Amino acid sequence: MSDPALFEIRDLTIETVREGHRRRIVEGMSLSVRHGEIVGLVGESGSGKSISMMASVGLAAASLDITAGEVAFAGRRFAASDRRALRSNLSHGVSLLFQNAKGALSPFLTAGAQVERVLAGRLPKAARRREAIELFRVCGLNHADLADKFPHQISGGQAQRVAMACALATEPRLLIADEPTTALDVTTERELLRFLTRLCRERDLAIVLIAHNLSLVAEYCSGLTILHAGQIVERGPLASVFAEPLHPYTQGLIDAVPDIDDPHELAPLAGSVWGGRSDIERCRFSHRCPFARPDCEAGVPALLRRAGHEVRCVLYQEDAA
Numbered sequence: 460m461s462d463p464a465l466f467e468i469r470d471l472t473i474e475t476v477r478e479g480h481r482r483r484i485v486e487g488m489s490l491s492v493r494h495g496e497i498v499g500l501v502g503e504s505g506s507g508k509s510i511s512m513m514a515s516v517g518l519a520a521a522s523l524d525i526t527a528g529e530v531a532f533a534g535r536r537f538a539a540s541d542r543r544a545l546r547s548n549l550s551h552g553v554s555l556l557f558q559n560a561k562g563a564l565s566p567f568l569t570a571g572a573q574v575e576r577v578l579a580g581r582l583p584k585a586a587r588r589r590e591a592i593e594l595f596r597v598c599g600l601n602h603a604d605l606a607d608k609f610p611h612q613i614s615g616g617q618a619q620r621v622a623m624a625c626a627l628a629t630e631p632r633l634l635i636a637d638e639p640t641t642a643l644d645v646t647t648e649r650e651l652l653r654f655l656t657r658l659c660r661e662r663d664l665a666i667v668l669i670a671h672n673l674s675l676v677a678e679y680c681s682g683l684t685i686l687h688a689g690q691i692v693e694r695g696p697l698a699s700v701f702a703e704p705l706h707p708y709t710q711g712l713i714d715a716v717p718d719i720d721d722p723h724e725l726a727p728l729a730g731s732v733w734g735g736r737s738d739i740e741r742c743r744f745s746h747r748c749p750f751a752r753p754d755c756e757a758g759v760p761a762l763l764r765r766a767g768h769e770v771r772c773v774l775y776q777e778d779a780a
């Protein structure tokens with residue numbers, strides 16, 4: 460029997476009302492992560508990655524309507540609309556890591572105090588210093604050198620590691636890392652992601668890695684979900700999606716990745732994420748798709764199993780019949 464999921468989102472739908480019009484910003488989003496697994500959630504800016512993950516832990520803004528969906532964590536199920544139940548049940552097992560830690564850390568607390576402040580939630584005062592030293596070590600930081608420094612006195616990479624130490628201080632089983640390396644240079648980015656991969660193995664920590672950059676995800680994740688305008692267009696084991704990307708959007712994202720062994724002109728994707736018609740149920744990529752045809756706007760294509768993973772595109776509907 461396969462390992463059951465630690466964390467699962469099923470059919471999450473999020474709506475907003477703007478100028479009297481109801482707008483579905485996430486539609487039927489699902490995602491599953493097993494213990495110790497890293498899965499990537501990829502899509503362009505505005506495609507709904509952050510909002511889906513925030514909603515799944517009860518942190519969606521009050522102005523958003525969670526109209527459908529369920530979240531399961533460590534064997535317990537919750538309605539996705541029950542923000543309070545999600546927050547109180549997931550806050551101990553799930554940590555969040557964002558980009559630009561330097562901006563997110565309190566400028567008035569030293570690096571050591573930031574970590575100890577989180578530890579105060581589960582340890583008596585006397586034990587906090589020892590645990591902070593250990594968390595600094597785990598995150599590749601020297602406590603003696605850095606604990607008394609304020610965020611503006613350390614580098615971006617060090618600040619991100621302090622944020623990671625804060626995230627680990629609650630002993631999470633799942634880390635949601637929302638573009639954690641966007642503000643860092645390429646070398647520090649790789650270092651941090653290698654470090655996260657090691658953590659996964661050593662602590663059985665599961666990670667949802669949110670990213671724009673498909674090449675980054677390709678190196679570190681075992682599963683991949685691709686989101687466009689709030690709809691999943693393709694998902695499955697990373698190796699399978701890369702071996703045979705089926706959706707024109709996935710193909711476009713892959714074509715936009717530079718390849719040192721196969722230099723090619725990078726083709727930016729035409730159009731914008733939310734540029735198409737919003738008054739009908741449709742494939743939300745149709746207005747940008749080079750293969751678009753009338754039935755793309757005749758409803759939302761089903762997610763179908765093809766070539767070892769799943770794809771949502773009318774190009775593959777006929778052979779399903």
Ligand SMILES: Nc1ncnc2c1ncn2[C@@H]1O[C@H](COP(=O)(O)OP(=O)(O)OP(=O)(O)O)[C@@H](O)[C@H]1O
Nearest residue numbers: 475484502503504505506507508509510511520522
């Ligand atoms: N509180 C909110 N109220 C209304 N709309 C929102 C709210 N938060 C986000 N949105 C909209 O939801 C859509 C998805 O936003 P989201 O931040 O999830 O995108 P993303 O894929 O994470 O993008 P990025 O990579 O830039 O962070 C966007 O169109 C955004 O404008």
